[in-house]
Amino acid sequence: GAVVSQHPSRVICKSGTSVKIECRSLDFQATTMFWYRQFPKQSLMLMATSNEGSKATYEQGVEKDKFLINHASLTLSTLTVTSAHPEDSSFYICSRIGRGGQDTQYFGPGTRLTVL
Amino acid sequence: AQTVTQSQPEMSVQEAETVTLSCTYDTSENNYYLFWYKQPPSRQMILVIRQEAYKQQNATENRFSVNFQKAAKSFSLKISDSQLGDTAMYFCAFMSPFGGSRLTFGEGTQLTVNP
Numbered sequence: 001g002a003v004v005s006q007h008p009s010r011v012i013c014k015s016g017t018s019v020k021i022e023c024r025s026l027d028f029q030a031t032t033m034f035w036y037r038q039f040p041k042q043s044l045m046l047m048a049t050s051n052e053g054s055k056a057t058y059e060q061g062v063e064k065d066k067f068l069i070n071h072a073s074l075t076l077s078t079l080t081v082t083s084a085h086p087e088d089s090s091f092y093i094c095s096r097i098g099r100g101g102q103d104t105q106y107f108g109p110g111t112r113l114t115v116l
Numbered sequence: 117a118q119t120v121t122q123s124q125p126e127m128s129v130q131e132a133e134t135v136t137l138s139c140t141y142d143t144s145e146n147n148y149y150l151f152w153y154k155q156p157p158s159r160q161m162i163l164v165i166r167q168e169a170y171k172q173q174n175a176t177e178n179r180f181s182v183n184f185q186k187a188a189k190s191f192s193l194k195i196s197d198s199q200l201g202d203t204a205m206y207f208c209a210f211m212s213p214f215g216g217s218r219l220t221f222g223e224g225t226q227l228t229v230n231p
Contacts, residue, residue, distance in 0.1 A: 032217060041208060043221045044161075057216075091159060097217050103149050105169075105211075105219055107161035 003027045003097055006108035013084055014116055020080045021111045023050075024096030029074030030096040032060075034105065035067075038091040050077040084115040118210050122222035130230050136182045136183075137193045137225045139208030146170075149211040150184070151219070152193045158206040160216065184218070189224045198229045 006045035007022045031052045036044040049057040068080040092111045098104040119142045129135035152164040167175045167184050174182050179196045208222040
């Protein structure tokens with residue numbers, strides 16, 4: 001069964017508003033989770049590594065003030081897209097590492113964000 | 117930095133036949149992990165198979181197997197007895213044991229299984 005959930009699965013918002021996406025580890029406590037962005041017919045691009053109890057580590061070129069990540073508990077990481085614009089429209093996917101070790105990632109079902 | 121290349125943007129195969137998807141990568145490390153993930157139209161990323169670089173034996177999972185050629189930095193995926201449900205985007209991915217579990221993905225190969 002699913003080990004990672006995301007909510008919402010789809011969201012439509014107006015330009016200038018903020019949107020929060022939740023990612024939950026369902027079967028064990030995850031100290032590390034990851035956030036990806038995927039444009040249509042393209043690969044996954046890692047945005048940031050979410051670390052429980054500390055600041056997220058952002059990939060080069062990703063605006064940390066634009067994409068706020070909070071990993072306040074061992075089962076929940078949130079991504080907030082602040083002041084969203086149409087170019088932020090994309091598919092956002094989270095993942096966590098495997099229970100048995102840190103060498104495999106398991107993914108959530110993704111969230112489709114559309115900014116009007 | 118590591119790179120992963122999938123040179124086949126699209127492939128198709130007839131149901132019940134065998135197909136091989138190609139992947140090459142570049143790294144200076146000796147130990148690492150390689151993966152194939154499947155993304156069907158639902159867009160849920162599903163782990164297909166995993167290979168540890170220090171293991172010479174090729175990984176297999178039911179109808180899925182890999183041909184891991186470490187010296188050539190090649191990691192191809194063979195799907196036997198293709199089924200309609202295998203239609204998906206397939207991504208090859210690399211993970212360094214020293215990279216904080218971060219994955220580097222290839223561009224993907226869209227596989228269509230025809231009835």
